[in-house]
Amino acid sequence: MSFSETLLERAQPMMSAIMSHPFVEAIANGQVPHNVLNYYVEQDEHYLKDYLQVTSLAITKTTNAEDITNLLATAAFVQNESQAHEVMLGITGHHIENWQREPETKRYTDHMYASAYHGTYADAIAVLLPCAWSYAVIGEQLVSRGANREQNPLKEWIELYAPQKNSDTPDYNIWRFEALNRAVTTLNNEQKEHVAQTFLCSLEMEWHFWEAAWQQKTWQFQH
Numbered sequence: 001m002s003f004s005e006t007l008l009e010r011a012q013p014m015m016s017a018i019m020s021h022p023f024v025e026a027i028a029n030g031q032v033p034h035n036v037l038n039y040y041v042e043q044d045e046h047y048l049k050d051y052l053q054v055t056s057l058a059i060t061k062t063t064n065a066e067d068i069t070n071l072l073a074t075a076a077f078v079q080n081e082s083q084a085h086e087v088m089l090g091i092t093g094h095h096i097e098n099w100q101r102e103p104e105t106k107r108y109t110d111h112m113y114a115s116a117y118h119g120t121y122a123d124a125i126a127v128l129l130p131c132a133w134s135y136a137v138i139g140e141q142l143v144s145r146g147a148n149r150e151q152n153p154l155k156e157w158i159e160l161y162a163p164q165k166n167s168d169t170p171d172y173n174i175w176r177f178e179a180l181n182r183a184v185t186t187l188n189n190e191q192k193e194h195v196a197q198t199f200l201c202s203l204e205m206e207w208h209f210w211e212a213a214w215q216q217k218t219w220q221f222q223h
């Protein structure tokens, strides 16, 4: 079993919890409370900016030209995500007001920066992977359940993340798992477990990101 295959097996309980999270269920039904959508978009704006910077850090940790090209392509995809945010704000009619990272957003993005900055190239790849992978799984499963029906106001959002079948664009996740398998070959077992933890923490934080919006989690005190 490859390193990535073992990781995916370990990730299964978290991935099913994400798939059955009430926020994701509400996206499938097209009935997400407006305050949840607004919170999510505001926090995701921060997340995506940080995601781009962490991608840049990952790029500095490899000399593999193919990986660099792929990482740059994923950065370009992030621009499409503004479109995903517009779909959500279009439903609520909200304008972004909250420019503060709430606790779960900060925890997740701090984890991303720290792993990519202090860790190996494998850590940098591993910390970014759950984001792309979990959204591709969500997109794919929601499409396979027919959640992208015409009446769903979040149809466009769902389709943006569903992996493109029969398209010329590369499947971003396969290359990421391959890059990770390659990057861990020179690591010892302790370092490999560190990479596994980097990945699993990110995936757990994906769950918390949905949960934070659903529960409207904020700082306890005014900063």
Ligand SMILES: Cc1ncc(C[n+]2csc(CCO)c2C)c(N)n1
Residues within 6 Å of the ligand: 044, 047, 048, 051, 074, 075, 077, 078, 081, 130, 131, 132, 135, 136, 172, 206, 209
């Ligand atoms: C918290 C959070 N996690 C994941 C994504 C999805 N996402 C972010 S960047 C990117 C491109 C990767 O190639 C994808 C799919 C998001 N928007 N917000």
